[in-house]
Amino acid sequence: MVSSTGGVALDERTAVRARKRTSRRTVSAGAAFLCVLLAGVASGCRQSGVADGHSPFTGKAARAAPVLAVKIDNVRPARPQTGLDSADIVYVERVESGLSRLLAVYSSRLPSTVGPVRSARESDLELLRQFGTPAFAYSGTQAKLEPVVEAAPLYPLPAGKAGGAYFRNQDRAAPHNLYLRPERALKAAQGASNARDIGFRFGAAPPGGRNTPSYTARYPAARFSFDWSAERRGWLVSMDGAPVRAASGQRLAVPTVVVQGVRIRSSRYHDRWGAYSPYTETTGSGAARVLRDGKAYDAHWSRSTPDGGTDFTTSSGAPLNFAPGQVWVVFVPEKAVSGRAG
Numbered sequence: 001m002v003s004s005t006g007g008v009a010l011d012e013r014t015a016v017r018a019r020k021r022t023s024r025r026t027v028s029a030g031a032a033f034l035c036v037l038l039a040g041v042a043s044g045c046r047q048s049g050v051a052d053g054h055s056p057f058t059g060k061a062a063r064a065a066p067v068l069a070v071k072i073d074n075v076r077p078a079r080p081q082t083g084l085d086s087a088d089i090v091y092v093e094r095v096e097s098g099l100s101r102l103l104a105v106y107s108s109r110l111p112s113t114v115g116p117v118r119s120a121r122e123s124d125l126e127l128l129r130q131f132g133t134p135a136f137a138y139s140g141t142q143a144k145l146e147p148v149v150e151a152a153p154l155y156p157l158p159a160g161k162a163g164g165a166y167f168r169n170q171d172r173a174a175p176h177n178l179y180l181r182p183e184r185a186l187k188a189a190q191g192a193s194n195a196r197d198i199g200f201r202f203g204a205a206p207p208g209g210r211n212t213p214s215y216t217a218r219y220p221a222a223r224f225s226f227d228w229s230a231e232r233r234g235w236l237v238s239m240d241g242a243p244v245r246a247a248s249g250q251r252l253a254v255p256t257v258v259v260q261g262v263r264i265r266s267s268r269y270h271d272r273w274g275a276y277s278p279y280t281e282t283t284g285s286g287a288a289r290v291l292r293d294g295k296a297y298d299a300h301w302s303r304s305t306p307d308g309g310t311d312f313t314t315s316s317g318a319p320l321n322f323a324p325g326q327v328w329v330v331f332v333p334e335k336a337v338s339g340r341a342g
Contacts, residue, residue: 055108056195057088059202059324062108066192067134068182071124072102073116074222076240078176083114085246085326088195090254092330094264094278095121098220103127105134106182107195115179116172117159120145122267123280125152129306132193137162137180145269155189162188199309203321206314209295217259217330224330226257228294234325235291255325257291258312260301261337280331287337288312292323 055062072081084090087104095101101118120138122145128134135155140146149156159166165184169177186192215235216225226235234253237244244252263286267279285302290312299320303310312320 054202055088056197056200057105058108058326059200059322060108062195064194065107066186066189067131067195068106068110068186068189068192069124069128069131069134069136070104070106070114070180070182071118071120071136071138072104072114073118073176074100074102074239075176077173078116078118079239079242080245081115082179082247083111083182084244085252086111086114087326090326090328091127092217092224092328093121093123093280094219094222094331096275096277098222100219100222100224105131110182110186112181112183113179114182115169116176117166117178117180118175120149120158121277121279122148122269123278123282125149125154126306127280127282128152128154130198130303130309132196133191135186135189135192137165137182137185139175139178142269155192157185157188197309199303199311200327201312201319201321202324205293205295205323206297206318206320208314209293209297211294212291212296213294215257215259215289215291215296217332217336219332226254226291226328228291229253230294233293233323235328237328254328255292255323256327258299258322258327258329259289259291259337260329260331261287261334262331264331264333282310282331286334289337290320290322 053061072084084104086109087106088108089105091103093101093103103124104114117137117139120136120141125148128136133153133155135157137157140158141149157165159178162185165181165188167179167181169179212228214225214227216223223240225238227238229236232253234255235257237252237254246252263281263284264278265281266276269277283303283306285300288299288301290297290299297320298315300313301310314320
C-alpha cells in the first residue's frame, strides 16, 4: 500500500542508494585486490596507499585502515579541541560570518575522543569524494542539505546514527559539547574505504623556497599563524593568536602546511535568517603556498575531477614533496596566494 506520505517511494530510494553503495564497495575492493596482485609488476599501482607500509596521507609507516572524517568546531568557546594531534590531515574551511571550521581526516591513528563536533556543509561533499567512500561524522545539517549528504558517496554518521559513538561533555556549554568516539563510529561504517592516494607526495624538499619563520592566513573573522620551530621540525600552530595544544599540553607542530588558493562562493543553502553558507571549490586549479622545513614554496595545485586527488607541483612542473607527518590544508581566497612567497 502506498501511503499519503510517500513512504514506499522513500523506501525505494533508500534501496537504490544501498545498491549503489554496495556496488561502489565491490568495485573498490576489486581494484585494491588487483593492485596487490600486480604490485610486483606495476610499481605505480597504489590503490590503498599502504602497499609499501606507508600512509598516503602522511608518508609515515601505517597499516591499511578506513578513513574517518570529522567536522570540528573552531570558534573560541570550542577550544581547545580534542584529537587534532592524531589526525593525518586537517582541512581549514571558511564558514558563515567569516569564521572557520575544521575537517579532520583520520586513518593512521584513532584517538579515543574527537571534538567538539559540528554540522556539515555542502562543500564538504566535494572535498570528501577523493577519499572514496569515507565515514563522515558531523552533528547534523540543515534540512534541505540532509538528503544530499545521505545520497553522497560516503557513510554519513550524524549524531544519533552511529550506535552510541557520540556523547555530551558536561564541562562544555552546548552546542560546543558534542564529542565522538572514533572506534565506535567506524563500527557503524563497516564498508568505509581504506586510505588511498589523494595526490600527496612525500620526500626531500625541492630546491629554492624562501626562508619563512612565520606565516599567517586570514579569514574575515579568523586567522591561523604558523611559526617554524627547528627544534620540533614543524610549524607551531596558533588560532586567533592563541597556541593550539594537544591533550598533553604540548603545542601542535605540523611538518607541512598548504595554503591553497581557491574560489569561495555562496552555496545553494542558507540559514533561517537568509545567510548563505560559503562554498569552497576544491576542484580546478590555482596557486598555493607550501610551508615545510622553515621555508615557503610557490606551488600550483590541480584537481580535475571530484573523484581524483590534488596534485601539487613546483613552478617547473615537478611534484612538490611534503615533509612526512601531519598535513594542514588551509583554503583561502585565490588572491591571498597571488605573487611570490616572501
